[in-house]
Amino acid sequence: MILKKGVTGYTGGDLSLECDWEARVVEFKRYSYMFVQQLKGEILEWYMADIDIGYAHTHIKIDEKELYIFHHNIYDYIAFTVNRDITGLEFIDHSLLKALFETRYEVLTAAQLAEPLVRQSKGSGNILLNENDLNDVELYYMDYFPAQTVGDLIFNYWD
Numbered sequence: 001m002i003l004k005k006g007v008t009g010y011t012g013g014d015l016s017l018e019c020d021w022e023a024r025v026v027e028f029k030r031y032s033y034m035f036v037q038q039l040k041g042e043i044l045e046w047y048m049a050d051i052d053i054g055y056a057h058t059h060i061k062i063d064e065k066e067l068y069i070f071h072h073n074i075y076d077y078i079a080f081t082v083n084r085d086i087t088g089l090e091f092i093d094h095s096l097l098k099a100l101f102e103t104r105y106e107v108l109t110a111a112q113l114a115e116p117l118v119r120q121s122k123g124s125g126n127i128l129l130n131e132n133d134l135n136d137v138e139l140y141y142m143d144y145f146p147a148q149t150v151g152d153l154i155f156n157y158w159d
Contacts (some may be wrong), residue, residue, distance in 0.1 A: 004075060007072070008134070008142075009054040009156070010137045025056050031105075047059070057071065057084065059084070068083070077106050079155065080098075117147060117149060126142070
């Protein structure tokens with residue numbers, strides 16, 4: 001299951017989801033440099049988590065193609081995109097990077113991230129029919145932010 005409790009960044013006060021974010025970013029950077037260099041690529045730019053985007057990501061170039069590597073801030077999820085447009089991420093699969101990153105992280109596929117969110121009206125709100133373990137806070141805020149796919153939900157820009 002990908003949609004684990006706290007995956008949206010709203011932990012609902014669950015202290016078990018707390019982690020040393022700085023250490024995780026340092027590790028992500030280290031592995032990114034190592035794996036991109038193994039593929040004779042280069043790191044073009046780093047983007048750190050901030051108030052709007054709660055996940056670190058890097059802009060890279062491999063074989064004259066530019067793409068981005070996203071690292072989830074709570075779970076060790078990695079995803080690849082061709083853009084970093086927070087209103088329309090285009091997730092892709094990259095078999096060479098996947099083979100390297102999956103030795104340490106859970107690499108999410110474009111198909112997993114493109115899965116539509118299926119909601120059903122219930123009372124004054126909606127319930128999510130996709131397999132999930134989201135907390136009440138996450139389910140509440142889903143109705144107020146533009147998430148249409150699993151990828152939108154995981155790599156969101158809710159503030």
